[in-house]
Amino acid sequence: MQRIHNATQxxxxxxxxxxxLYAYPADLAAPCVRANFVSSIDGAATSDGRSAGLGTPADKSVFxxxxxxxxxxxxxxxxVRAENYGGARTDPQRRHALHDAGFGGHPEGAAPPIAVVTASAAIDLDARLLTDTTVPPLIIxxxxxxxxRKQQLIDAGAVVVEAGDAAVTPKALLRVLAERGLHRVLCxxxxxxxxxxxxxxxxxxxxLTTAPLLVGGTGRRISLSAHEFRHRMTRAHILLDDDGTMLVRWVRA
Known part of the structure; x- marks a missing residue:
């Protein structure tokens, strides 16, 4: 039997x-995409229709x-609609310190904008995304x-960027972010x-956070796509909490 390495309380x-532990690579010349999700033990990405229903104190700390x-x-x-997204709430001093340490953050401590991908620009003008934020959201x-609709979003304070004719492809999306110097991407x-x-x-x-819950039901997985694919990943580290929460950081193999 082999002990699990890189596991920390x-x-x-x-x-x-x-x-x-979660610092981005230094001197990024292109976007580095990190995804963050929570799942139940039996694979559900939501409980009662929202990912917040699976949250634990450990998950919130890392989030x-x-x-x-x-x-x-x-x-x-x-x-944005399902989770009632508002602007990101971050600590300016910590963001500044993280930047100085070379981990990420922001040189002036500003919060990261929320970038929303929507081919139809269908965002409610009364949404918290527009009314409860310290930085303008980026509508792609x-x-x-x-x-x-795009003009209404601009008038409401959003930055609207066109990144395709009928659809926003991953390539076009990352190009838009790169053009704005937004290299540390958290999906x-x-x-x-x-x-x-x-x-x-x-x-x-x-x-990926695994919450110590079995929820059943018809909750979706964390990823949905038209075609199956296989991308090999390597475990970078595991964090464990006393309540059974397990947080694993997976990186490209």
Whole structure:
């Protein structure tokens, strides 16, 4: 029997230790895409229709740290609606310190924008994404999305970028982010966006929390795609919490 290596009790780590474990590579010249998801033991990505239903204190701690490190938080429009997304809430001093340490963060401590992928620009103008944020959200859409809808989003404070005619491909999406210097990409879902990125072999890391729950039901997996693929990943580390939560960081093999 072989012991699991790289397994650490989360309670043994300081915030600085945690930041170092999840630090992005230094001097990135292109986007590095990290996905963060939570799943039940039996594979459900949601409970009662939301990923928050699977959350644990350990998952929240790592979730917040990943946001502190990121340049941008990437989500699909369906996830924005289902999870009632507002702007990212981060600590300016910590973001500044993380930048100085070379881990991520931001030189001025600004929060990472939420970047939403929506081919139709279908975002509710009353959504928290627009009304509860300290930085403008980035709406990544298409040239065929209704012009009046895009203008309404701009008037509501969003930055609207066209990245395709009828669809936003992973390649075009990452090009848009790269043009804005947003290289530390944190993808928080949903399953369709994650599946498209995986299908294009555009995901560098997956941070997966397994909540100590069996939930049954018809909850979806963390990724959905039209075609099956096989991408080999390597376990970078495992964090364990006393309540049974397990957090694994998987990286490209």
């Amino acid at each position: 989360l309670t043994d780590l300081s915030q600085d230790d945690l930041a170092q 917040l740290m990943l946001r502190e490190l990121a340049d941008v938080v990437l989500v699909g429009a369906g996830t 859409t298409t040239t065929t999305a209704p012009a009046d 928080e879902g949903g399953p369709h966006l994650f599946g498209e990125l995986l299908g294009a072999d555009a995901v560098d890391e997956l941070c």
